[in-house]
Amino acid sequence: MSIFMLHLHAWIHALASSALGHALWMVVPVLVVFPALFAVTTLLERKGLGRIQNRYGPNRAGPWGLLQPMADAIKALTKEDVVPEAADRLVHFCAPVLMVLSAFLVYAVVPVSRTWVVAPLRAGVLFFFAAGSLMEIAVFMAGWSSRSQYSLLGAMRALAQMISYEIPLVLSAMVAVMAAGSLSMVEIVRRQAGYSGIWPHWFVLTPWGLAGFVLFLIAATAESNRSPFDLPEGESEIIAGYYIEYSGFKFALFFLAEYLGMFAISALGITLFLGGWSAPFAFLTWIPSWIWFFAKLLALIAGFIWIRGTLPRLRMDQLMRFAWEFLLPLTLCHLFVAGVWKFFPTGAARWLGCAGVLLAVYWLLGRRLEQSGGLARRTYHFAE
């Protein structure tokens, strides 16, 4: 018996130090924790949206509706998997798989805690965006293979939107890369993990960091197809967009991928601007770093839900105009401000000057957007 235990012990040691052990130790938690978070989030979202609309939200399955995700899962798994007759079956099948795959891939470079990062790549941010844009291909595969007008319209909207917003997303992320001087996400977090007194060195606490964070969040909302940028799946216009022809488990996969994408992009925002796993005050560093990461993640998710419960959906032309006429110039100015920040002496003058320039640009661009009719009522020449 003891010999057996010894063998087991040795085997576990060998496993832990091997590549397979590393994979098990690092990858499995990612595959377990984030889908679990997805289940919790669907419930919290429905509850939160309910409260925002003065309703209770789901409260029937289990105490306080806690078993609702379970009920949803059973429902999704037992539903019939319908594939349209005219669909391209292979592509139709691959689309949700690729979508989930790309959603999981990006977690490889996210530093969840001090020690927990699956692949500490030196070009982590680059990998994140590259793997994340696989999602666009998956979306178009879904829209194209279904052979339905609604899916195709949804997919085209999704592509236009995701490509347009990828530019402000990447540009606003660049300021953190510039400040840290590294594309490695581990390095970016380490640069923010120091403290002056009790205050952390988070990038969000600088004017360009705060502006970058807000711009990043706006672009991230659009990138993860969430309200108010949920045109690709606008229920009132194109029913469900690119995944209209999916049911049962494949639909659940799309749903999962969408939420995983939202978590991933929130995790990127946390890493770039909110100091990743680092504690918000120097005297709180004794709390495990992963708790801080997930606390920040949940806070951002709550923000996403809040925004979803507040804002109505944009129109397609408003969406495009907002991206190209407002976000893009603003992110370019912001990139410039973040660039020159280094060349001014530390102090209140630099802080106020930078904030002033950013606010002035924001005000001017916003006024132009409002006056040019970009957000105004559209007059249709032929349809009315």
Next chain:
Amino acid sequence: MLGKGIVLGLAETARNFFGSFFYRARLTTVQFPEERLPQIEAARNFPFLVFDGADWQQGMRCVACQICEKECPPKCILIEKSKDKKPDATGKPQFYPAVFNIDVSVCMSCQICVEVCPFDAIKMDVDFELSTYDRFGGLLWDKQRLSKSNEHYHQIHPTEAAAVDAALAAEREKLAAKARAANAPPANAAPSTSAPATAEGQA
């Protein structure tokens, strides 16, 4: 300034969110199976057959005239007239429905059967929880299941039931008066000629 509306909107939804935890009045949802709103008197869902007295077979008002069966738009009523006659609630011999079935799954709650019934024998019930696991037998209601007492009718539609009772009583009174007049001795010719006139005047 751009974004002012967004901030105001976010404040409003936050007020809703937190308010719903502190002010019960905000949450207007009635948690249905446990909580119920009082039934509105004019509510209607599915017809039932009214009977007077204690015995549903003896007191059934329906005389199997089959007008409702003919008028029913989705044709969910099936009536088979009896061969014999039975005394009804008032003691008068009448036909009665040997079979009276209504299909719950077909009925569209239009109330036309109630409107056309000359005997006030069919009325609308307010019970709406008629779901069943047996979609054939459980949804085809026979006359026993359809029969509900006049007291039940008074309970669910008090105003309407009182009016119906008054009308029925007036009609019975009229019939009784006619019968009295017919049975009266011919010696009282003068009052008997005036009696129908007053009765007509009342009608």
